[in-house]
Amino acid sequence: MGVAADALRLRLTRAIRPDIGDEVDSHLHSWLLEKAGRLHRERAPELDAILGTRCGDSQQTLSSRLTDAGFEPTWRKVDMVHDLNTPRPTDAPTPPELVIVPFETRYDERTWRAHNDAYAASPSAAVLDRESWQQHATGLSSFLPGASFVAVTPEDDVAAFVLTVRDTDDDRRNDAVLECVGTRVAWRRRGLARTLVAEALRACRTNGFERVRLQADSANSAAIELYVKLGFIETGRGYSVLTRRLKASGNT
Numbered sequence: 001m002g003v004a005a006d007a008l009r010l011r012l013t014r015a016i017r018p019d020i021g022d023e024v025d026s027h028l029h030s031w032l033l034e035k036a037g038r039l040h041r042e043r044a045p046e047l048d049a050i051l052g053t054r055c056g057d058s059q060q061t062l063s064s065r066l067t068d069a070g071f072e073p074t075w076r077k078v079d080m081v082h083d084l085n086t087p088r089p090t091d092a093p094t095p096p097e098l099v100i101v102p103f104e105t106r107y108d109e110r111t112w113r114a115h116n117d118a119y120a121a122s123p124s125a126a127v128l129d130r131e132s133w134q135q136h137a138t139g140l141s142s143f144l145p146g147a148s149f150v151a152v153t154p155e156d157d158v159a160a161f162v163l164t165v166r167d168t169d170d171d172r173r174n175d176a177v178l179e180c181v182g183t184r185v186a187w188r189r190r191g192l193a194r195t196l197v198a199e200a201l202r203a204c205r206t207n208g209f210e211r212v213r214l215q216a217d218s219a220n221s222a223a224i225e226l227y228v229k230l231g232f233i234e235t236g237r238g239y240s241v242l243t244r245r246l247k248a249s250g251n252t
């Protein structure tokens, strides 16, 4: 993954058939660690290396192996779902000077700026440049403008937003995904996120979706409380990212 903060970053990724036995799994784990050590020695022995890997909430054996190998949890994503057949969440009163409208292309740049402002203090969120913003939501072929909403100020700026995409997983054709939700600091705790997400849920239901999914940082208690209030529940399909540092000598 390149060099950042004077450390070589290596991502360990594994995909394994569920019917493969534990012996192969264990062997693959050891091989990956050995390969990471070798890459470190070959590519940047003068730097520390940081190994990063994902572990699903249900992968108990892998979690123990990673802990035994010196990996520590860095952050965790909670996976949540809202069943659109359950009763509709009620709207919160919102500031009367704001208007909530479906997303339109003319709001794209203002939404991008609002996004970077809203997420500025979030440790795991990147500040997006124009190009990465396009890949983030509104430029994706899966983007659902009719199920995405912005709260617009009297100055025609964006105070808060929710951006929704179609789930691209073949097994989840009837699912939509809340890609990002944010409220600029000055407008927080006034019911905007709650109203915007409720609007998005309504639009998804009208468009024939059955479920709406999302992932949130487990440390983001504000967001998790918001989603629970709106009827989202945890699926148990979240994951943690664990990291381990290898010292500059190149020795694991």
Ligand SMILES: CC(C)(COP(=O)(O)OP(=O)(O)OC[C@H]1O[C@@H](n2cnc3c(N)ncnc32)[C@H](O)[C@@H]1OP(=O)(O)O)[C@@H](O)C(=O)NCCC(=O)NCCS
Pocket: 092, 118, 119, 122, 160, 180, 181, 182, 183, 184, 187, 188, 189, 190, 191, 192, 193, 194, 195, 215, 216, 217, 220, 221, 222, 223, 225, 226, 227, 229
């Ligand atoms: C999370 C966020 C979108 C909430 O926006 P908001 O417009 O302030 O939220 P609302 O006013 O609609 O709040 C609705 C409910 O969410 C919960 N909530 C919102 N902010 C909260 C906070 N700081 N602490 C605890 N609960 C909070 C509360 O239950 C709140 O209801 P209440 O005000 O009646 O108690 C906003 O804080 C934000 O933009 N954060 C940074 C970006 C982010 O983390 N997005 C979510 C990524 S998954």
